[in-house]
Amino acid sequence: MNNTLTLIVDQIINETHDAISILLHEKDNRDLSFQPGQFLTFIFDADGIETRRGYSIWTTPDELPQVGVAIKKFKDGVTAKYLLNNLKVGDSITSLPPLGNFTVAPEIKNERTFVMFGAGSGITPLMSHLQTILKYEPESKVILFYGNHDEDSIIFYDKLNSLQKEYSDRFFIEHSLSKPKNDWKGLRGRIDRNKTIELLEKYKTQFIGQVEYYLCGPEEMMQTVMNVLKVKNVDRKNIHREIYTTKVLDETDEIEEKEREVTIILNGERHKVLVMPGETILEKALAQGLEIPNSCQFGNCSTCKAKLLSGKLKLVEQTALTEEDIKQGFCLTCVGYPASDNVVILYEDLF
Numbered sequence: 001m002n003n004t005l006t007l008i009v010d011q012i013i014n015e016t017h018d019a020i021s022i023l024l025h026e027k028d029n030r031d032l033s034f035q036p037g038q039f040l041t042f043i044f045d046a047d048g049i050e051t052r053r054g055y056s057i058w059t060t061p062d063e064l065p066q067v068g069v070a071i072k073k074f075k076d077g078v079t080a081k082y083l084l085n086n087l088k089v090g091d092s093i094t095s096l097p098p099l100g101n102f103t104v105a106p107e108i109k110n111e112r113t114f115v116m117f118g119a120g121s122g123i124t125p126l127m128s129h130l131q132t133i134l135k136y137e138p139e140s141k142v143i144l145f146y147g148n149h150d151e152d153s154i155i156f157y158d159k160l161n162s163l164q165k166e167y168s169d170r171f172f173i174e175h176s177l178s179k180p181k182n183d184w185k186g187l188r189g190r191i192d193r194n195k196t197i198e199l200l201e202k203y204k205t206q207f208i209g210q211v212e213y214y215l216c217g218p219e220e221m222m223q224t225v226m227n228v229l230k231v232k233n234v235d236r237k238n239i240h241r242e243i244y245t246t247k248v249l250d251e252t253d254e255i256e257e258k259e260r261e262v263t264i265i266l267n268g269e270r271h272k273v274l275v276m277p278g279e280t281i282l283e284k285a286l287a288q289g290l291e292i293p294n295s296c297q298f299g300n301c302s303t304c305k306a307k308l309l310s311g312k313l314k315l316v317e318q319t320a321l322t323e324e325d326i327k328q329g330f331c332l333t334c335v336g337y338p339a340s341d342n343v344v345i346l347y348e349d350l351f
C-alpha cells in the first residue's frame, strides 16, 4: 500500500479513565495535512487480523507535523481496547492519509457563530474545529454544549477551560452530566429535547452573523438536536453532523456480552461462525478464511455491505449506509455486532 503513512507515537496522554490522546508524527515527513474535523484511519494487526479504524484528529493544522487523535474505549470496541492496552511511545502505526467531510474552513473576515453539540468522544473533531475557529476567525463566536456521564469522563476538560479563559468573550461552554456528583454546579441530565431548546434560547443573544450547527455524538442526541433545529426552520445546509458512535438497528440498545452463532450465506453456501463479544462479524469471518469483500473496515466504504435476513445487529460508527439502506435490511459486517441469536447475513453481489 503506497498511500499509507507511518506514524510514530510521540506521547500518550490519559485524558480520562477510559480515553487517551495520542500525539504522533510521520516517520519520513510525508504529507499529513488535514482540514479541521478530519480523521485518520489506523491499520494494524490485532491478534493476527488486519483491522482498520478511523480516529478523529483533535489538534489543529498549525500544529503539524504533529497530530493528535483521541481514543475512547467503547464497551464493545475490540480495536480501541487493543490500542489502549498495547500502545507505547515510539511505536509506529500504519495509517491512511486524513479523510472526511465534517470540516470547517475558517476565513479571517468571517463574523459568524458556531453552535456545537457534542457528547462523549464526539468532542474530538469539534475540538479541532473550535480551536481553529477561535484562532483564525477573530470575529466569530463558538458555543459548545457538551454532554458526558460524570466529571471524570469529560475529555479535554482542562484544555476547554483554558480556551474559555483565553477567549472569554467569544467562547462559551455548557457541560451537562447525566450522573454528576452531588456538588456538580453545571447542568444535569442528557442533552434531550427540552435541554436543547433551553440552551438555544439562553444563548441566542450571543448569535452573530450566519449560525452554523456542528453535531457529533450518539445518534440519539444528534437526532434530537436535528428535530429541534428542524422545528426552528434552520436550513439543513447549516447543520453539519458526524455519525460517530453507536447506531442501533432494531430496538436493541445494549448487547448482552455473549458469543453468538451467525450464519453467513456466501456464494450460495451457508457458513456458521461463532462471534465472540467485542468481535465484528467481518473479523470473525475473515479469521475463519471466508473471502468476504472489505476495504476500510470501519463502516465508511460499504464494500462489506450485506443483507440482514434475520436477527438483530448493532452497527457502530457506520457512515456508509443511508437510512433507506437500513430500512431495506442492509448492514455492514465490518462494524456489525450480533445482538441476537439468529443472525443470518446474505452477501448478494460479490466482486
Ligand code: FES
Residues within 6 Å of the ligand: 293, 294, 295, 296, 297, 298, 299, 300, 301, 302, 303, 304, 305, 320, 332, 333, 334, 335
Ligand atoms: S469494509 Fe468499508 S464499510 Fe465495511
